[in-house]
Amino acid sequence: MPAITLTTLQSLKQKGEKITMLTCYDATFAHACNEAGVEVLLVGDSLGMVLQGHDSTLPVTTAEMAYHTACVKRGNTDALILADLPFMANATLEQTMTNSAMLMQAGAHMVKVEGALWLAESIRLLAERGVPVCAHMGLTPQAVNILGGYKVQGRNENQARQMRADAISLEQAGASMLLLECVPSELAAEISQAVKIPVIGIGAGSDTDGQVLVLHDMLGLSITGRVPKFVKNFMQGQDSIQSALKAYVNEVKGVTFPGIEHGFSA
Numbered sequence: 001m002p003a004i005t006l007t008t009l010q011s012l013k014q015k016g017e018k019i020t021m022l023t024c025y026d027a028t029f030a031h032a033c034n035e036a037g038v039e040v041l042l043v044g045d046s047l048g049m050v051l052q053g054h055d056s057t058l059p060v061t062t063a064e065m066a067y068h069t070a071c072v073k074r075g076n077t078d079a080l081i082l083a084d085l086p087f088m089a090n091a092t093l094e095q096t097m098t099n100s101a102m103l104m105q106a107g108a109h110m111v112k113v114e115g116a117l118w119l120a121e122s123i124r125l126l127a128e129r130g131v132p133v134c135a136h137m138g139l140t141p142q143a144v145n146i147l148g149g150y151k152v153q154g155r156n157e158n159q160a161r162q163m164r165a166d167a168i169s170l171e172q173a174g175a176s177m178l179l180l181e182c183v184p185s186e187l188a189a190e191i192s193q194a195v196k197i198p199v200i201g202i203g204a205g206s207d208t209d210g211q212v213l214v215l216h217d218m219l220g221l222s223i224t225g226r227v228p229k230f231v232k233n234f235m236q237g238q239d240s241i242q243s244a245l246k247a248y249v250n251e252v253k254g255v256t257f258p259g260i261e262h263g264f265s266a
């Protein structure tokens with residue numbers, strides 16, 4: 001059991017203290033993030049892009065996710081480890097159970113699934129079987145081909161109403177956490193207030209219960225040179241990776257990151 005548990009995250013939300021999350025894919029960075037005080041390590045399927053060099057997250061397999069989850073577990077002592085179910089690993093309820101078991105047995109403490117209301121049944125089944133679930137809503141990169149690109153979601157009133165309703169339904173289904181990616185800041189704030197579970201944002205403004213960034217992005221590393229608006233390079237003004245990680249934790253806790261310029265309007 002890590003020092004940070006679901007109960008810790010719930011009490012941080014209740015106290016109004018921001019939760020810090022970063023993606024992490026290996027033991028050395030898991031250790032460095034622990035030293036900096038990052039509370040949640042997300043073994044994200046973004047590893048398909050930043051480690052493997054693919055142009056989307058779609059090629060990533062559950063076996064690869066389990067491998068990186070096990071690497072992170074070996075370097076981790078304190079943080080809660082959240083691992084992504086990759087593309088189509090939750091296509092059926094049976095696959096969802098089997099693949100979640102693989103990630104939990106590799107060292108995850110919670111799994112993350114991308115989608116909306118259709119996730120409710122699998123979230124309920126997983127929670128009943130002892131697997132905490134984070135539902136990733138808004139821009140869901142595994143659906144990039146349906147969405148027509150990496151675009152802000154929930155900008156019109158119908159979409160916003162649907163996202164608010166889905167968030168509440170997924171909490172009722174048993175989700176332990178929500179992650180909102182590229183959602184207008186005002187909508188993300190409303191959803192964070194409407195549910196009791198912690199809501200983590202990326203490109204969702206400063207009024208969510210916590211923040212996440214892709215590790216390589218916040219260290220100023222990019223293969224393509226395209227940097228999303230919501231990213232801040234925390235290496236600027238720092239002389240080591242360790243101080244950049246610490247600066248991220250301090251800025252999220254101090255609510256100086258994200259700034260208005262990192263968010264989106266409706």
Ligand code: KIV
Pocket residue numbers: 023042043044045046047084136179181202212214
């Ligand atoms: O895979 C990932 O890194 C993610 C973040 C973008 C939240 O899901």
